[in-house]
Amino acid sequence: MGHREDLLEGAKRCLLEKGYARTTARDIVAASGTNLASIGYHYGSKEALLNLAFLKVTEEWGDGLTEKPDESAQGVESAGPREPLDQFRETWQRVIDSYAETRSVWQLQMEVVSRIDQDPELRKALMGPQREGRDGLAENMLGIDPEKDPERARVAGLFCQALLAGVMVQWMMDSESAPSAQDLTDGLKVVLEGRAD
Secondary structure, three states, X not given: OOHHHHHHHHHHHHHHHHOOOOOOHHHHHHHHOOOHHHHHHHHOOHHHHHHHHHHHHHHHHHHHHHOOOOOHHHOOOOXXXXXXXHHHHHHHHHHHHOHHHHHHHHHHHHHHHHHHXXXXXXXXXXXXXXXXXXXXXXXXXXXXXXXXOHHHHHHHHHHHHHHHHHHHHXXXXXXXXXXXXXXXXXXXXXXXXXXXX
16 A cells, blocks of 8 residues: 555544544554655645545445345345345344444544534535435435435435434443334334324
């Protein structure tokens, strides 16, 4: 890797270990084995580097969310498309199962959200990827193809993103009482069924 890639990897490690506000340029240099001048040369500023590193961390988290167990390697034949509620539950199960490993990513996301009002560049950097993330959530959690049905994917993505943020907070505050994948699926069924008379 060159200095540019080393800096990005070092910044990602620092974000997960120290958070956004506590990461200094010297921390990034120490983690990457580069020098201070490299940050300005390759990224313009520490903040620009941290913004990109944050986007990469969340992108990698999202990629992990889409990885499904290899059924063919386990001798399981694919039965075709899954039912939407089954896909929803299975995706949420992967999210919740990964919580212990990815808690630092969730903490980082909460910190970054709290900084948006003070950092217009950060807000600007997140706008496009946030929209892409919604499409990814609609596809992974509900099986809605954003290219074939962009409006359904948009509203489903908004719903899933709002749900993800709420679940994230509940798991960070009290994992013992936070919702399970089955709780979320059952809750969605209740919402879809509407009020009982």
